[in-house]
Amino acid sequence: MVTEADREVEALIRSRLRALRPADGFLGEESEADPGSSGVTWVVDPIDGTVNYAYGIPFYAVSIAAVQGSAAPESWTALAAAVYVPSLDEMFHAARGAGAWLDERRLHVEADASDAGALLATGFGYDPATHAGDLGRVARVMPIARDIRRMGAASIDLCSVAAGRVDGYFERGLKPWDHAAAALIVTEAGGRFELFPADDTGRVLVIAAIPGIFERLSTLAQP
Structure with a gap:
């Protein structure tokens, strides 16, 4: 739109x-x-x-x-x-x-999530052909999640990681302008941000998180 x-x-x-x-x-x-x-x-x-x-x-x-x-x-x-x-x-x-x-x-991120689990944020593409993969990704990360939020604006999701409002964020299909600014805000706050290779739909995976959950979230969210 x-x-x-x-x-x-x-x-x-x-x-x-x-x-x-x-x-x-x-x-x-x-x-x-x-x-x-x-x-x-x-x-x-x-x-x-x-x-x-x-x-x-x-x-x-x-x-x-x-x-x-x-x-x-x-x-x-x-x-x-x-x-x-x-x-x-x-x-x-x-x-x-x-x-x-x-x-x-x-802004300074926390080192790790609470014992209750990580509060995560994500987003979904508009192409119905990608919905099954996106929902499967949500299911895979649930073992480390306290809950998941879907706010509908990638830059706000990413800044929420930097501000300590969520512990991590993952989404496939973002464009460069969706994350260009917020990625720097995350890393300057002490968080981690990375682009992972595109899947068979051609969508790059974006992951940002506090240090203590980044590796596990990255493993669970791929492919």
């Missing part, structure tokens, strides 16, 4: 960035990519959680990251990131080597 608001917000962000940094590249969900000439690319999701936004569910965010190098997540280096959740007036932000923050509060 794409709304007029998605297009308008991306156009506004793109125009502001072009005015401030005309040599930089741009990679957004709703418009044509521009490689730029500076070696820095801005990766933008104007409304992450568009379906939530369209239905009046207050879990959606604006996600912006500055990355260096190739405009591909497997090879870029994230430099700075911001994820803003308008309904909560929360600004998650990070800079490489300078930590992650929620507004003015520095």
Whole structure:
């Protein structure tokens, strides 16, 4: 789903960035990519959680990251990131080597989950052909889960790992703009983030978690 608001917000962000940094590249969900000439690319999701936004569910965010190098997540280096959740007036932000923050509060993940198990978050694709695999993945991770949440916006799920609201997150099928900013926020908060190889549907697996559960969650969530 794409709304007029998605297009308008991306156009506004793109125009502001072009005015401030005309040599930089741009990679957004709703418009044509521009490689730029500076070696820095801005990766933008104007409304992450568009379906939530369209239905009046207050879990959606604006996600912006500055990355260096190739405009591909497997090879870029994230430099700075911001994820803003308008309904909560929360600004998650990070800079490489300078930590992650929620507004003015520095974020640090816990080392391990509680004895009750890990609170996990996930998401599902819109293609019915992928639903069985997604549900099977949920079943496989349940041995370590206290419960599972599905909030409908990957950037919020990932920032929730950084903020200690959930212990881990897993999902196949994300696009680069879905995780570019929040991945840096997770790692600067002391969490782990990794992209795992695509499955037979061509969807890469994203996993982010606190250190104590990352390896087991990664094992259970694959393939």
